[in-house]
Structure formats: C-alpha cells, structure tokens
Amino acid sequence: MSDVTGGIDMDDETEGVVKKFMFLNRKAPYGTIYALEALEVVLISAAFDQDVSLAFVDDGVYQIVKGQHTKGIDQKNFSPTYRALEGYDIEKLYVEKESLEARGLTEEDLLVDVQVVDSAAMANLMAEQDVVISF
Amino acid sequence: MLHIVNKSPLERNAVDSCLRLATKGSAVLLIEDAVYAATKGTAASAKVQAAMANLKIYALAPDMEARGVAGRVMEGVNLVDYSGFVDLVAEHKNCQSWL
Numbered sequence: 579m580s581d582v583t584g585g586i587d588m589d590d591e592t593e594g595v596v597k598k599f600m601f602l603n604r605k606a607p608y609g610t611i612y613a614l615e616a617l618e619v620v621l622i623s624a625a626f627d628q629d630v631s632l633a634f635v636d637d638g639v640y641q642i643v644k645g646q647h648t649k650g651i652d653q654k655n656f657s658p659t660y661r662a663l664e665g666y667d668i669e670k671l672y673v674e675k676e677s678l679e680a681r682g683l684t685e686e687d688l689l690v691d692v693q694v695v696d697s698a699a700m701a702n703l704m705a706e707q708d709v710v711i712s713f
Numbered sequence: 714m715l716h717i718v719n720k721s722p723l724e725r726n727a728v729d730s731c732l733r734l735a736t737k738g739s740a741v742l743l744i745e746d747a748v749y750a751a752t753k754g755t756a757a758s759a760k761v762q763a764a765m766a767n768l769k770i771y772a773l774a775p776d777m778e779a780r781g782v783a784g785r786v787m788e789g790v791n792l793v794d795y796s797g798f799v800d801l802v803a804e805h806k807n808c809q810s811w812l
Binding site for chain 2 (some may be wrong): 605636640643646648650653655680681682683
C-alpha cells in the first residue's frame with residue numbers, strides 16, 4: 579500500500595518510475611472545452627510526481643495571452659491557473675516561436691514565464707517524451 | 714445577408730470560405746474563436762483587411778475581451794455587444810452561419 583497512489587497497490591516494476599509527460603495544447607480557450615480540460619489533467623498529473631511539460635502550439639498559444647476578461651461571456655476565466663502551475667512544480671512551459679509570430683504575438687503578450695522555442699527545438703522536445711497527450 | 718463565423722481563422726477555413734463566398738455589401742459577424750480574425754498582425758489579417766473593401770466586418774466585443782485581444786482589434790472592424798448582435802440579425806433579411 580502506498581499513500582502516493584491513494585491506496586492502490588503497485589508492483590515493484592511500476593513503483594517510482596518517472597516518465598516524461600508532455601501535454602500538447604493546440605486549441606484556443608473558451609471556443610471549445612479542450613484548453614480547460616487539458617489544465618485539469620495537468621493538475622491531476624502533478625499529484626503523481628512525473629516529469630511534466632506543457633507545449634503551446636498553433637492556437638494553443640492563445641490560452642496564455644494576458645488580459646483575459648470573461649465576465650461578458652459568462653465563463654470561468656481559467657487563465658490565472660497557468661501562473662499557479664509553478665506551485666505544483668510544473669515549470670516546463672514551451673511555446674513555439676512560429677505559432678506566436680503567425681498570431682502577431684510576442685513573449686511580452688503572455689501571462690506566464692515560458693521558454694519560446696523554434697519548431698526544430700519543439701520537435702526534439704516532443705520526440706524525447708515517453709508520453710504525449712494532445713488537447 | 715449577415716454571415717456569422719465562430720471558428721479561428723488559423724485553425725479552420727470557415728473565415729476563408731465565408732470571405733470568398735459572401736457577396737458585396739454583406740455583413741460578416743465574427744464571434745467566439747473567429748474574433749481572432751479581427752486582430753491585427755496575424756497570418757490571416759491581410760485577407761480580412763482586404764475583404765473590408767466589399768464587406769462590413771463586425772466582431773463581438775465580449776468574445777474579444779474574454780480572449781485578451783480587445784486591444785489588438787484591426788482598424789475598420791466594428792465592435793458590437795450582444796444587443797448589437799441581435800440588432801444585426803434583425804436588420805438583415807437572412808443570416809448564414811459558417812460552422
């Protein structure tokens with residue numbers, strides 16, 4: 579029995595294994611539920627002490643744009659949660675440079691500290707993961 | 714005709730198709746993720762800017778504010794609120810949604 583696994587018995591082979599998980603975000607927030615769902619799963623993953631990283635590509639970069647005010651559309655503004663990820667030891671946030679540029683955005687337009695990487699570097703980051711989960 | 718689009722111009726081709734098939738003098742209302750088409754400096758901006766010669770472009774302000782892009786609105790785009798949305802629907806003989 580283990581407290582970490584919530585009382586679920588894990589055999590010796592799986593216990594303590596740390597895998598590299600990447601959560602790939604490619605959708606804009608609010609128009610669909612993907613961005614919010616991704617955030618929920620990322621927070622859950624933090625409880626399992628895994629090597630977690632987040633990637634923001636294509637319209638996914640819009641998730642972390644500063645100055646979101648959702649009162650007018652009657653939806654929860656979940657953007658402050660990205661800044662709270664640090665508190666869960668999730669500090670690897672990667673943004674594809676080409677996706678930012680195609681949207682007229684710069685790193686200064688983002689609400690959280692990220693590493694801006696070009697497509698080639700992003701490709702390498704993806705390739706080195708054990709698990710990539712897409713939203 | 715009032716054309717209503719709700720998909721991001723950088724993810725789907727709904728904005729493209731709408732701009733291609735909307736006739737001169739028509740109105741296009743950008744809502745939800747389509748409001749990104751009303752922002753300047755994107756890969757889709759030039760196409761939307763060019764379309765303004767023939768079409769009247771509107772964008773739903775609450776959707777722009779929610780996404781943090783209200784400050785990036787392209788010149789020539791008319792911002793409307795929800796009651797403005799209703800007025801547009803009422804003013805036009807018919808509407809077409811580009812899903």
